[in-house]
Amino acid sequence: MFFRSFFDENLAQMSYLIGCQRTGEAIVIDPARYTKPYFETAKNEGLKIVAAAETHIHADFLSGARELGVHNNANLYLSNEGDENWKYEYLDNLNYTLLKDGNEFSLGMINFKVMHTPGHTPESISFILTDKGGGSQHPMGIFTGDFVFVGDIGRPDLLEKAAGIAGTAESGARQMFHSIQKFKKLPDFLQVWPAHGAGSACGKALGAVPMSTVGYEKLNNWALRTEDEEEFVKILLSGQPEPPKYFVMMKKLNKIGPELINQEQTVQWLDVSELEKFGNETVLLDTRSASDFAKAHYQGTINIPFNKSFTNWAGWLLKYDQNIVLITSEKNVKVIKDSLHSIGLDRVVAAIEPALTLENEDRVESYGEITVQQLQEYLQDDSYYLIDVRNKSEWEEGRIAGAHHNMLGVLVDQLDELPKGKTYLMQCRSGARSAIAASLMQANGFKNVLNVKGGYLAWTKGKFPITH
Known part of the structure; x- marks a missing residue:
């Protein structure tokens, strides 16, 4: 055998x-x-x-x-x-x-x-x-x-x-x-x-x-x-x-019965000027690392880094009735497409090299990071709003006092419930999920966003108080 x-x-x-x-x-x-x-x-x-x-x-x-x-x-x-x-x-x-x-x-x-x-x-x-x-x-x-x-x-x-x-x-x-x-x-x-x-x-x-x-x-x-x-x-x-x-x-x-894979489907490579033609029916998906994305990215894009968690979060955050434009290097397109195909996200219609998206300076934005020491200070100021995007079980085991729970997978569905005019502090266990959340916030018009570096782990390691 x-x-x-x-x-x-x-x-x-x-x-x-x-x-x-x-x-x-x-x-x-x-x-x-x-x-x-x-x-x-x-x-x-x-x-x-x-x-x-x-x-x-x-x-x-x-x-x-x-x-x-x-x-x-x-x-x-x-x-x-x-x-x-x-x-x-x-x-x-x-x-x-x-x-x-x-x-x-x-x-x-x-x-x-x-x-x-x-x-x-x-x-x-x-x-x-x-x-x-x-x-x-x-x-x-x-x-x-x-x-x-x-x-x-x-x-x-x-x-x-x-x-x-x-x-x-x-x-x-x-x-x-x-x-x-x-x-x-x-x-x-x-x-x-x-x-x-x-x-x-x-x-x-x-x-x-x-x-x-x-x-x-x-x-x-x-x-x-x-x-x-x-x-x-x-x-x-x-x-x-x-x-x-x-x-x-x-x-x-x-x-x-799943659709049969279209082996003949090809990906169109775009110039940055062509991104303007895509509307709400298309999601611009940047698969670079969170650190690279934070420094500079094209407005309206969401960031799901291509790593072991990529397929899971793509399934959470992408819609099956949307076309997908990948922001990634040519060498990665096939493996990313295969990962999306594995959960039926088949509508990858185009791709663009990351460097090209940064050529239009008027459409480039970024977000910053803060330490847990800075977070402790910001929590005393009501112009800041801390969002914990961890799972419910993590939240119930312990959380930072003053945090508000909006799990990453449903964050977009709850944006209308957020107070307006704040600077939003995004936090998870280590800083990875909250980086994705930061991209979602900016793509949906919440521009004043900061990611908490090290997340809840860094907070507890620093022996700052938690609540249950």
């Missing part, structure tokens, strides 16, 4: 290529939208991808299952659990097999047994793998999707918080408790292959180690050690981070 995992660090997403070396057939488990890496690996190993399987309808990235089904005639193995709200709608003219609890399917000498594991979502299933080609009658591991992670489990509140389906958080938590009881009956030696690692918003405390075992999780995962259902539900539902706005769109698109 051939086994290879793939990790998208921008989404903290894991997918897997499994191949039967006797028959040369391969399957992708929870494929990402950008499928090229799977085919490159398969080709190098003498394998042909003939199938794809999904553990559930994903909410945090755009699936590549339809892409594989349409372009490569792959057979799709998909869940048929859950009610009518959790059925795939794009399967006409494709090869597919719908799966229920206890079903089995094989790829060459590799067997997969389906276990229904609801909780994260009603249709969630896991795949228990047995390598019969290696002569074993015992399973090797389980693909758990967003059910069991290393050190944590999937959150059950996304349907309620992100999709607005009232009452599903508690019922999902109770389903998760009973799914965990089934999981605990599996052999301790079974390897656990989850769909996410640390950094994903699909749980609250995911480990950074890419795999585990059932036995190890029984000993160390809080969810498997909690025996009381009421306590389990209370712990699971408390402290979950805000789900990114784009989760709603991902759930919808993965259900009805």
Whole structure:
């Protein structure tokens, strides 16, 4: 058997290529939208991808299952659990097999047994793998999707918080408790292959180690050690981070079928004078570092630095009905486009080199930084207004006295509630999210903005007072 995992660090997403070396057939488990890496690996190993399987309808990235089904005639193995709200709608003219609890399917000498594991979502299933080609009658591991992670489990509140389906958080938590009881009956030696690692918003405390075992999780995962259902539900539902706005769109698109990637789409390169023609239907997205952006940037642009957090904040802050003009160097355009494609933000229509945007001096602006020592002084002056853009759980754990909470992902929706005529002090944990917030403020007409260097960490390190 051939086994290879793939990790998208921008989404903290894991997918897997499994191949039967006797028959040369391969399957992708929870494929990402950008499928090229799977085919490159398969080709190098003498394998042909003939199938794809999904553990559930994903909410945090755009699936590549339809892409594989349409372009490569792959057979799709998909869940048929859950009610009518959790059925795939794009399967006409494709090869597919719908799966229920206890079903089995094989790829060459590799067997997969389906276990229904609801909780994260009603249709969630896991795949228990047995390598019969290696002569074993015992399973090797389980693909758990967003059910069991290393050190944590999937959150059950996304349907309620992100999709607005009232009452599903508690019922999902109770389903998760009973799914965990089934999981605990599996052999301790079974390897656990989850769909996410640390950094994903699909749980609250995911480990950074890419795999585990059932036995190890029984000993160390809080969810498997909690025996009381009421306590389990209370712990699971408390402290979950805000789900990114784009989760709603991902759930919808993965259900009805993502658009196929247009490989012929090209990016138009612009001159600075051409930026004037873009109106509110277009977002100007500067992907430089926050420090470079702060020194000088084109008016009306927002800054999301291209790093591990880029895709998450793009999903929070960009709209699916807007065209996107990238401000970045030519060498970065493809990888940035691929990151945006991974969550369905496909409307990248043009790009411009950063240096060109600074040539029109009349349209260039900047914002400054202050230290926490300066912040302490400014808080005594009511002409300054401190905005904390951290998550709700961070805010509740401790905050700077006098701060106002406007989480970064919803800041733009709350701008009308801000007092006018102030100098706005933007603060987060370390200064990174508040830098994005500073760009949002200026792009929306709030020009007097300062970023708090070092954020809450620097404030607490300086032993300044906090409140709860």
